[in-house]
């Protein structure tokens with residue numbers, strides 16, 4: 001036993017009680033065998049309390065209506081084991097900020113198990129694992145609230161994402177730049193497997209495990225790749241193609257919503273094309289295409305307008321890792337070609353929806369591009385512009401849209417060409433309202449709820465969650481949540497510290 005393993009064993013030594021939450025479980029990731037994970041228990045936290053909970057997530061997971069019991073509080077803080085589960089941490093590697101980082105792994109996320117309904121349930125911030133390196137295995141309340149809210153917000157926006165059931169907190173101090181307190185996010189997804197899991201075994205030349213992992217993912221999530229006759233009928237090439245397509249769809253959706261992920265390392269890229277790891281993310285305020293949301297990203301590698309290229313770069317890393325299975329470089333390249341082929345039309349379709357158009361026409365990309373240039377020149381507020389525009393399309397006055405521009409003449413000129421184009425379209429007037437949310441999780445909204453929570457009042461988290469769960473519907477009395485950010489929002493520095 002290594003010294004780290006011994007220390008972890010000491011931390012988790014006390015016998016955790018076992019509780020039954022009324023969920024059925026079935027072994028999944030575990031069946032891969034010990035090369036892929038380490039069995040271990042979460043490390044308990046003292047005096048746990050509820051911070052936030054998502055009822056739609058609870059229903060999706062199959063929990064009963066009165067699920068928030070003391071037993072659930074203990075289980076979702078890592079203080080009790082759940083009957084029928086065997087917790088584990090998985091090993092992965094990855095490229096971070098463009099550089100090979102070697103072995104990483106679940107350093108603070110612990111997989112509890114997979115429900116019979118096919119959802120893997122993880123605790124993030126549940127204590128050290130053999131993959132924690134220098135980390136403490138913990139997550140702070142601040143970042144846990146952000147992850148919880150954004151997971152559920154993205155789901156409600158229709159973006160493929162990992163989901164979050166709840167956040168629980170503990171007074172246990174956690175040191176970051178200052179002393180903060182610990183929290184745990186319970187999140188779930190059909191799989192938390194990342195590009196980095198494949199890179200891990202490929203880098204070590206462990207082709208047997210690489211194949212085992214690919215077969216595991218293909219069998220469960222991409223079975224159609226086995227019978228696909230494209231790419232010479234090569235199942236692994238078709239798998240790479242399918243992942244490329246899902247990734248393109250996901251990133252096109254991000255770009256349409258003005259969502260900056262902030263840490264698109266290959267260990268944060270889901271093999272299912274889900275948005276994963278909500279760290280220094282940000283929904284754009286003013287539209288600056290080169291916006292960098294992560295204060296730790298000094299070179300702007302993950303700037304908003306770099307995201308589509310970075311995803312492609314990350315897919316190349318995945319392609320490289322899968323090469324021993326694909327075997328043919330031309331097929332791998334062709335598989336990766338699916339990304340640009342898919343991204344451009346996917347983004348164009350998203351822009352069309354935002355504009356309230358349905359029928360694809362040849363000049364659409366140029367029309368959208370013309371508008372994006374105007375928005376960039378004036379750094380117009382992304383979400384407010386689109387929501388007001390959607391209301392105008394649905395029959396409201398134009399003035400609230402027009403007044404967003406200092407130079408309204410340029411916008412008027414664009415509008416002339418838009419009007420001509422819209423006249424030939426069959427879209428329902430209110431269509432754009434379903435593509436342009438009224439509420440997104442802007443940094444300052446999250447920050448306000450976090451500070452309130454840090455003072456012991458968690459009601460702000462639930463209030464915000466309720467709005468984010470119905471983002472396309474204005475709620476009476478909640479205008480402030482859809483409004484321009486306050487001046488202090490621009491001074492918020494969100495970094496990798498979490």
Ligand SMILES: Nc1ncnc2c1ncn2[C@@H]1O[C@H](COP(=O)(O)OP(=O)(O)OP(=O)(O)O)[C@@H](O)[C@H]1O
Pocket residue numbers: 104105106107108109124131132133134135136137138139263265267268276277278279496498
């Ligand atoms: N406080 C911590 N303690 C231990 N390991 C950590 C800690 N913070 C990050 N890590 C590990 O560092 C690596 C990169 O971290 P990154 O910020 O991408 O992930 P994360 O936020 O911990 O989690 P995830 O990607 O699971 O949402 C991962 O292996 C992660 O587990």
Ligand SMILES: [Mg+2]
Pocket residue numbers: 267268277
């Ligand atoms: Mg991560």
